[in-house]
Amino acid sequence: MDVFNYSCLDFLFTCLGLVFLLLDIGLDIFAAVSFYQEKAYVSLGILLLFLLGSSVLVQTYSWLWYSYEDFKRETKVESFLNLSQLRLLHWLQLGIYFRHAGVLEMSLRTFFTKCHDPEGFAVFLSHDLSLLRLVETFSESTPQLVLMLTIILQRHQLDPVTVSKAVGSFSAVAFSVTTYHRSLRSFLPDKENQQITSSVVYFFSYLFLISSRVTALALFASVLPCFIFTHFFCSWLVLVFFAWRSKGDFMESPGGEWLYRATVGLIWYFAWFNVVKGRTRYKLLLYHLYMLADISIVCGYWCWKMCTEPSYFEIPHLYAIIASVSIVAVYILGLLFKIMYYKFCHPNLGKNQLKEVKTNMSQTGVGLTTSKSVSGDEVDLAVIMSGVSEATYDFVPQINILREQSDTDVTDGSWPSPPAPGIQRCNKRMRKLAENFYS
Template sequence: MEEDFPFNNTLFDYLLTLLGLFLYLLDVCLDIWTVVSFYQEGDYGYLSVLIFLLLGSSVLLQVFSWLWYSDALDKLETGVEKFVNRHKLIKPVHVLQLGVYFRYAGVVEISTYSFRRQTDRFSEGVAVFLNHDLQMLRLIETFSESAPQLTLMISIIAHRGKLELITGLKILASAAAIASNIVTYHRCMRAFLPERCQLGWTSSFVYFLWNLLLIIPRVTALALFFSVLPCYIIAHFLSVWMLLVLGAWSQKTDFMENRYWEWLYRATVGLIWYFSWFNVAKGRTKVKSIVYYFIMGLDTMVLMGLWCWMAVEQAGCLKTFDPYIVIPVLLSLYIFGIGLRMVYYRWLHPNCLEPEIAEPHELEDMGREAACYVVEESSQDILPEPPPPAQPITGVHKRKRTMAVNFYS
């Protein structure tokens, strides 16, 4: 199976890696600028919420990054990883909240080496595996920081009753960035599929658009509810989140190496589900997604109804967001997004059988042939020898294939 694994390190993928690093650094700079702005304006309540979101998301990312590294400290491939591990600096790097930068350095190093030297498929495959963990971390960051932060910004605008064109464009750009991160992770998952199932521009655009159309109503409804009932948003989040975590547990996820840390993953899945659907179990997911979107659509409508009821008593909200315009627009976007999603899964989504999804093994197994032949001395007949038993898939290999099977089964 290894020889069929599509390790393709193209110029486009290489540029995407560099662009991702640049955008990540830009996002950090914008976060710092926003924190300073809140401080200068004296909005200490909003400042506290924003700092909590930034620190909470960062700690969550570092924990996942460290756990994934701790599973394979003796199998690090890049020069920067080996150097840091040799000097026992991996844990301090994560304590200093630099784990994501460290991973970016490894991905950029091996991607540059593979692209310039035209090395063998294994080297390019290492870049694919490293990039998978990085993109998984970026996906977690999207729903632990970016989506909540966008919710906070919209709620501030609704509370203050002032919406400018440039602010509206920034909100739309932030929502588009969230949807783009989902598409990037989708593209990363395609590395496990046959060449005929690689991601095209049409399917990428449709995938991006339906995610954008479903995220906007959800985030806006949460923001409007938060703008009129800020004390109840925590109760709403905890109640819905706990139900979603139980839903993840009921699907018997198997993503982490340690079954205790699997609960951290399930809790994170609940956080992602609070904003958007994320498949975590193999098998047909049609019924699961229908139930999810029905429940979340109903919850979104309840939030908008409560906002409309409370906004009547708070004239400032009505100056910026008219319920008779906002609610029909958001419902239309949600319905249209569901329709596009159905179009994507009907005509553009590859439904591959599990054996079609590549199953990489550890480094020592990468050069092993699928079967070898021996000559039997008594009859001189050439008989196929049964292939050696495959080694258990662990670490990033297991994580990547698990998510690919879940995503495309």
């Protein structure tokens, strides 16, 4: 049975992701041209900093992941490029778009031709892309949203149309996080599969949490535009320190691991992100208490500024108080949705399930074909969630020898011809993140 099935819903999310990508590029160009025409050069410079910095970060991750896989290019789109051309494209900040093209190619091939994808390659590619989109969301889209809201507040442009645009932008950010969550779900065992309701609850939790956080930062930046950078830098240093103390092993090189820690600090500045396996209840509680306190302080400062200097923005005292309290209340509402998700929708995979899977493996004969026993504590949770045993990978030659000795239909001792049932290509990066999220 296939572990990674590419469903119609996955194809829909891939198409929506491509639409959002093109829309985001168009809106970025429109915003840059608008700032230039208005001669708002400071805002234009900050916007270009966000765009260029995010692009460099995402392209760096893309290049590192290619290097970790010995620069394998297995789609037709990517096969047109040699190593030098691939390097040049990443230097020109275009490498990520070939990943998009590769995912679209495999998606169309799998969906329209209805061909069997025994290795789950379409899902494998989409996993990397969903993670890169998440990095781009918190390094470009979310900071850019803070900038836009700050300008709107300073120009007194709060109207129903502007508010609707802001809600749409918040929804796009929450959609990106939800897409990442759907990628993690594909690693769950069949019996733990989550319904679409879990994605809806997850979406609303991050919609409220991120909208509250971004709005609070925009209010603070509207009265102290220079100090918002100090606030970010000091908070980011603290968060990177905690990311380092978490002792994760996501990347395969020391430099890449430090880049990942710096990125985690950036994501944590806006929203929670699981980086290590195991129980994170107290870490999550501490993080949200910190975020709630920070939002309360910056909103309280903005409210105090409105009350003591009413000519600053000409906002009535009562409106300022209501706005500040509402932002904090929205964050608490997001926490309630998050508690609802973890209470009713989130499966926790513990040691009992590790032992149960180990027993099932032995019953199917996989454990009997290896020359080394695997105890329940030695089985990796991420491998269990992917439905593939590490022993299958580590002892493939022994399995082939035993098959030959038992006169099975194996024509030669090479792997993977013919493919073993249930063996699929598993994205080890997303597998680690799934282990962190569901353990």
